[in-house]
Structures are given as structure tokens and as C-alpha cells.
Amino acid sequence: MSGKIRIMINGRYVWVAEGMSVAAAMMMADEPCRFSIRRDARAPFCGMGVCMECRATVNGVLHRRTCQVLCTAEMEIVTG
Amino acid sequence: MTARFDVVVVGAGPGGIAAATVAAETGRSVCMLDDNASHGGQIWRGFRADAAWKYPHGRSFLDWTRRLQRTECEVWNGWQAIDAPAKSFLRLEHDGETRDIGFDNLILATGARERFLPFPGWTLPGVMGAGGLQALVKSGLDAEGKRVVLAGSGPLLLAVAAGLTKFGARIAGIYEQARLGRLAAFGFSLLSQPAKLLEGARYRLNTSYAPYRTGCWVVRAEGHGRLEQVTVTDGRKQWTLTCDWLGSGFHLVPNLELPRLFDCRITEGYVSVDDLQQSSVPHVACVGELTGIGGVEKALLEGQIAGLAAAGRDREAHALARHRGQFERFAMRMDRAFALRPELRSLADAETLICRCEDITHAALQECGSWREAKLHTRCGMGACQGRICGTAAEFLFGWERTGMRAPVLPAKASTLAAEAEPFEVVHGS
Numbered sequence: 001m002s003g004k005i006r007i008m009i010n011g012r013y014v015w016v017a018e019g020m021s022v023a024a025a026m027m028m029a030d031e032p033c034r035f036s037i038r039r040d041a042r043a044p045f046c047g048m049g050v051c052m053e054c055r056a057t058v059n060g061v062l063h064r065r066t067c068q069v070l071c072t073a074e075m076e077i078v079t080g
Numbered sequence: 081m082t083a084r085f086d087v088v089v090v091g092a093g094p095g096g097i098a099a100a101t102v103a104a105e106t107g108r109s110v111c112m113l114d115d116n117a118s119h120g121g122q123i124w125r126g127f128r129a130d131a132a133w134k135y136p137h138g139r140s141f142l143d144w145t146r147r148l149q150r151t152e153c154e155v156w157n158g159w160q161a162i163d164a165p166a167k168s169f170l171r172l173e174h175d176g177e178t179r180d181i182g183f184d185n186l187i188l189a190t191g192a193r194e195r196f197l198p199f200p201g202w203t204l205p206g207v208m209g210a211g212g213l214q215a216l217v218k219s220g221l222d223a224e225g226k227r228v229v230l231a232g233s234g235p236l237l238l239a240v241a242a243g244l245t246k247f248g249a250r251i252a253g254i255y256e257q258a259r260l261g262r263l264a265a266f267g268f269s270l271l272s273q274p275a276k277l278l279e280g281a282r283y284r285l286n287t288s289y290a291p292y293r294t295g296c297w298v299v300r301a302e303g304h305g306r307l308e309q310v311t312v313t314d315g316r317k318q319w320t321l322t323c324d325w326l327g328s329g330f331h332l333v334p335n336l337e338l339p340r341l342f343d344c345r346i347t348e349g350y351v352s353v354d355d356l357q358q359s360s361v362p363h364v365a366c367v368g369e370l371t372g373i374g375g376v377e378k379a380l381l382e383g384q385i386a387g388l389a390a391a392g393r394d395r396e397a398h399a400l401a402r403h404r405g406q407f408e409r410f411a412m413r414m415d416r417a418f419a420l421r422p423e424l425r426s427l428a429d430a431e432t433l434i435c436r437c438e439d440i441t442h443a444a445l446q447e448c449g450s451w452r453e454a455k456l457h458t459r460c461g462m463g464a465c466q467g468r469i470c471g472t473a474a475e476f477l478f479g480w481e482r483t484g485m486r487a488p489v490l491p492a493k494a495s496t497l498a499a500e501a502e503p504f505e506v507v508h509g510s
Contacts, residue, residue, distance in 0.1 A: 020220030021117075027221055032205060037439040041305065043205030045436070047212030047219075048122060049115055050193045050335075052464035052491075053436060061176060063464070063491065067216065068158070070117050 005073040022066035022077055023047070023054040033066060034080050056080065084182035084504040085111045085154075087390045088170065089189060090161055090338060093121020094376045095368030096189035097144050098383030099390070103187075104151035106391035109508035111181060113156040113172065119145075121191055122211060123376050126218030137376055144380070154508075163487035164341050165501055167361075171487075178496040182504050185363050185390035188338050188351075189383060192369035194236070194329030196469055197420075197476065198434050198442070199427040200300040202328070206307025210327035214240045217247050224248035226324045229310045231255035231298040233418045234331035235280065241290060242283040244327075251290035252321050255312050257330070258418050260294040266417035273410065297424060301326055315423065331418045333472050334370045340485030355401045356394065357386035365390065372411035381407060425477055434477070435470040437463020442477075451480035464491055 004015045009029045016025045023044040026033055032041035033054045044054040049068045057078040058064040066077070089100040092114035100112035112119070120127055124141045148155075156172075159179070163171040169182040194209040201207065208216065210230050217223045226249045230237050233256055241251045256263070270277045284292065299311045299318055311320045334350060345352045345360035350372050357365040365386040368379035381403060388397035428434065430443035440460040448454040451474060454461065460474070461467030466489070467474075467482065474480050488497060 017220055021216070024216050024219050024221035027205075027216065036203070036436070040203060040439075041205055042203065042436070043306075044208065044216055045212060046193065046196070046209050046469070047215035048193060048209075050465065050468050051196075051436065055464065067219065068115060068117060070219075 005071060007071050007073070007075040007077065009077045010079055016071050018071070020071050022056070022058060022064070022069045022071055022075070024067075025071050026054070026056065026066060026077065032079050082169075082180040082182070082502050082504045083111070083506040083508065084169075085109045085508045086183070087111075087185045087187065087387070088113070088181055088183035089187045089387075090114075090170070091121065091189035091191055091368075092116070092119035092155065092157070093189060093191050093368065093379065094123060094140070094144070095191070095379035095383040096121070096187070097148055098380045099187045099189060099365075099367060099387035100153045100155075100383075101144065101148045101151055102384050102387035103391045104148075104153035106388075106393060108391045110151070111154040111156060111508070113159040113161070113181070115160040116157060118157055119148075119155060122215065125215055140376065140380065160490055161338060162489055162492040162496055164338075165487075167342070167363075169501065171496065171499070173492050173496050176493065178493070178499055180499075180501055180504075183363075185365070186342075187357075187365045187367060187383075187386045187390060188342075188344075188359075188370060189367045189379070190335040190338055190370060191379075192332040192334050192373055193468070194232075195331055195333045195472055195476070196328070197232075197330050197424055197427060198432050198473055199298055199328075200429055200432050201302050201307070203433055203436055204301055204303055204307045205305070206303065206324060207301050207326045207328065210240045210329040211236050212329070213325060213327040214243050217244060217249075225250070227252050227322065228325045228327060229253050229255070229298075229312075229321050229323045230327045231257075231296070231310070231312060232327075232329045232331075233257045233420065234329070235414070235418075236329060236332070237327075238280060238283040238287065238292070240327055242286040245287055249325075251287055252323050253312070254287065254290055254292045255296040255298065256292070256294045257297040257421055257424060258294060259421075262417050262419075263294055266413055269413050273406070276410075297421075297427075298326070298328055299427065330420060330424070331414075332369065332373045334373070336370065337466075337468070337485050337489045339364075339366055339370060340483075341487060341489060355404075356389040356397050357382055358389065372408060373414060374407045374411035378407035378411065420476060428477070434473060435460040435463060437465050437470075440470070445474065445478065448478075451482050454480070466490065
């Protein structure tokens with residue numbers, strides 16, 4: 001994890017370390033990954049691609065498991 | 081696209097790497113795939129070759145990575161096995177792309193996940209698995225100055241405490257549900273494996289500033305929109321700690337989805353295998369945590385046995401198999417030492433969610449008599465995680481047995497599932 005790259009989370013630009021997972025970036029930006037059926041905010045839980053709590057929209061692709069996806073420059077991430 | 085290999089290995093942790101490496105060293109065509117962005121599995125997650133010496137098990141990571149890189153083994157990262165439309169190939173998905181991969185021999189090394197038990201507040205942001213928290217920190221989450229409570233069971237708690245400390249977190253307390261007596265017996269049994277004792281001692285030394293309490297467990301997590309405090313108990317009194325994060329995992333359970341999809345025989349929670357790691361299904365071998373939670377050394381040995389067997393080197397495989405005994409005993413002792421206490425069954429109250437995907441409460445599940453009934457009546461376990469979290473919890477909470485696994489193993493695009501199998505375009509090896 002060397003340089004910093006810029007990504008967009010829910011319309012807001014944030015700078016993150018290159019190589020950071022999207023799930024970690026969302027936690028650090030204090031943005032929920034998704035809202036549950038009861039509309040509770042959910043954040044990363046298992047950290048290893050099993051629980052599906054961290055799924056969000058990455059570059060327009062729905063339901064990506066963000067703990068399994070690394071940040072790339074100008075990536076766009078949206079809760080839910 | 082379709083491709084065919086002599087040997088396909090699913091899972092790129094220590095077991096998978098060892099299997100793929102030794103099979104490829106014999107000249108067989110081998111492909112190892114994993115849904116993570118890079119190889120290493122959980123225990124070797126985030127290791128960098130230039131700094132591997134810093135980590136426990138870093139040496140074996142380096143050795144095996146170098147050995148793997150000297151082979152012709154193909155490594156497909158980010159690929160998730162979704163289905164096995166026939167017994168001789170797997171259907172994979174990656175970033176919306178679909179691929180079929182055929183094999184003569186399949187080696188499953190899918191590892192383990194944490195067992196999560198529901199308690200009030202466990203869905204709050206800031207509550208994570210213990211290993212889960214460690215994985216997130218290894219993938220870049222900044223732990224500097226964070227106050228962390230670890231509660232659950234298993235040797236992972238101490239390892240995580242030591243790891244997070246190194247990343248700048250302050251551990252407010254480590255709460256192990258197992259009784260001291262059981263742990264002492266386990267520790268005593270490790271006298272024959274001093275390396276393991278030493279590893280535990282080192283972790284504890286690095287976290288000696290934090291209380292480590294046995295016979296204690298988490299009662300609830302609370303906060304407004306996110307975790308603010310955790311209440312723990314020793315069974316008599318309760319006390320509350322403020323914290324930023326709670327890492328809670330109750331030892332490990334094997335990832336049995338693929339063995340179940342292939343109908344491998346499972347006995348008492350683990351895949352049954354013979355001396356050469358072969359499951360009850362011809363040409364399907366299982367290694368590592370799938371056959372018993374025993375850690376990296378067990379996985380490396382079993383991986384090598386399965387890799388050699390898949391390459392037809394049965395004599396060498398049998399020679400290695402003679403060393404399996406001590407690891408099997410270690411796995412059994414560990415299961416005994418960290419067996420769950422019955423009090424944990426009553427942590428969830430009526431309103432606690434058991435199924436996090438479908439928001440199903442404990443009260444709703446109590447009306448049901450079996451896992452099947454729960455699925456049909458409440459949609460418990462029918463959500464995105466396919467019961468990986470709630471099904472494992474329900475086994476312990478209600479004693480419900482889960483059998484069989486239907487594709488897709490994870491949610492997949494309809495086109496992935498509907499695709500016709502095509503003849504293999506790229507055939508590797510004989």
C-alpha cells in the first residue's frame with residue numbers, strides 16, 4: 001500500500017491508500033455498505049466474503065462483496 | 081470461455097497452495113482458483129513477500145509462494161465457484177463474467193470461517209468477527225488508537241489481539257467463553273508441540289496490557305447507529321466496556337458448501353476422507369480445515385498429500401500421510417477445548433435477528449421445528465449469504481441439522497446459471 005488514490009463514496013471524494021479493500025474504505029468514510037430489509041444500516045462483518053453484509057454498488061455493478069474488491073483510482077461506490 | 085486441467089484446486093490458502101504446487105511440480109496441468117483478490121487464504125492474508133518475516137508463519141508463506149511461482153500452475157484470483165453442473169467441471173463467476181473449468185481431479189481447500197453467534201446488538205456497525213476485524217485491518221482499515229473488545233472462543237482471539245495491537249489498536253479486553261480448566265488441559269496437551277505453545281505465549285506477551293478472561297462471554301452490544309459499548313459476563317456479574325469495535329467469533333467452522341454440492345460424505349461437521357485425502361466422491365479430495373480445524377501445518381501436510389495423490393504419486397502421498405496423526409489429534413483436542421457452553425444458546429432475545437440477510441428474529445424461528453421449516457416459513461437462510469451465518473448459528477441454537485447444498489453456492493447472474501456447457505476450448509495437459 002504505497003500511494004494514495006481518489007475514489008468516490010456516495011457522491012463524496014475520499015483519498016485512500018492504494019490496495020485498500022473497498023469495505024475498509026467504506027468503514028473509514030463512515031458510510032454503511034447497505035440497508036437491511038428493516039432499513040438498518042449494515043457495515044462489514046465477516047471480512048472474508050462469507051456474510052454478504054458488505055455488499056454495495058461498485059462502478060455500477062450491484063451487490064459486489066466490497067471486502068473482496070480492492071480500490072482503484074476514480075472508483076465509484078454507492079451504498080446498497 | 082472454458083478450460084480444462086488435470087487438477088483444479090479451489091481455495092488458495094496454505095492447503096490449496098501446497099496441493100497445487102506439488103501437483104504442478106510433477107508436470108500435471110494445474111489451476112488454483114480463489115474468490116479473494118490475492119492468494120494466501122485467511123492466515124496468510126495481506127502478507128507481502130518483502131515483509132513476510134514480520135509475520136508469524138511468514139517463513140512458510142515465503143517458501144511456499146516461491147515454490148508455487150516456480151511451477152506452471154495457473155492462479156485465478158477473484159473467481160468464485162458457483163455451481164457444478166456436472167461432476168467433472170465447475171462453473172465460475174468473476175465480475176459478471178462466467179467461465180467453466182473442467183478437471184480430472186478436484187481438490188477442495190475452501191478453509192474455514194468464524195462461527196458467529198447472535199446476541200442483542202450484533203448487527204450494529206462496529207461489531208465484526210474477530211478474524212473478520214483482523215482481515216479488514218490487514219486490507220487497509222486504520223486501527224490506530226481504536227479501542228477494541230474481543231469476545232468469543234478459540235486461539236484466534238489471542239492472535240487477533242496481538243495482530244491488532246501491532247496495527248496500533250488498544251485491546252480493552254479479551255473474553256474467552258471456555259473455562260480455564262479446559263484451556264489448561266489443552267495447553268498441557270500441547271507440551272508435545274512446543275512451537276504452538278510458544279506461538280500462544282508470544283501472542284499473550286504482546287497483549288499483556290489487556291485483560292484476558294476465561295469463562296466470560298459477550299451479553300450485548302449497544303450504540304446509536306453504531307457500536308458504543310459492550311456488556312460481558314462471567315455468568316454471575318455483568319460489566320460494560322466502551323469501545324469502537326467488537327470482534328466476536330466462536331472458533332471456526334469449515335466452509336462445507338462445495339463439498340456438500342458434490343455430495344461428499346460429512347461426519348460430525350467435517351468431510352470424511354481416507355489416508356490420501358479422498359472424499360467419498362471419486363476424484364474429489366478435501367484438505368485443511370474441511371477435514372478438521374487444525375491450522376496451517378495440518379493444511380500444508382494434507383495439501384501435499386492430496387496434490388501428490390492427484391498426480392498419481394500414491395507412494396509418496398502414503399509416506400507423507402503417516403504424519404497426519406498428530407495434526408488430527410491436535411484438531412480434536414482443539415474442538416474439545418473450545419466447545420461452546422450451553423449458556424450461549426440464550427444470548428439472543430426474542431427480538432434479536434438470527435438471519436441478518438432477511439431480518440428474521442429469534443421469536444420467528446422459535447415457531448419452527450427444523451431448518452427446512454424455518455426456510456419455508458420465514459425465509460431464514462434464503463438470503464444473500466445462503467445460510468452461511470444463520471444456518472451455522474441455528475445448528476447450535478436449535479440443534480437443526482442442515483444437509484445438502486443447492487446451486488448457486490452464492491448469488492449469481494441468471495445467465496451464469498442458465499448457460500449451456502460448451503466443449504472445452506483450451507485443454508491444458510494430457
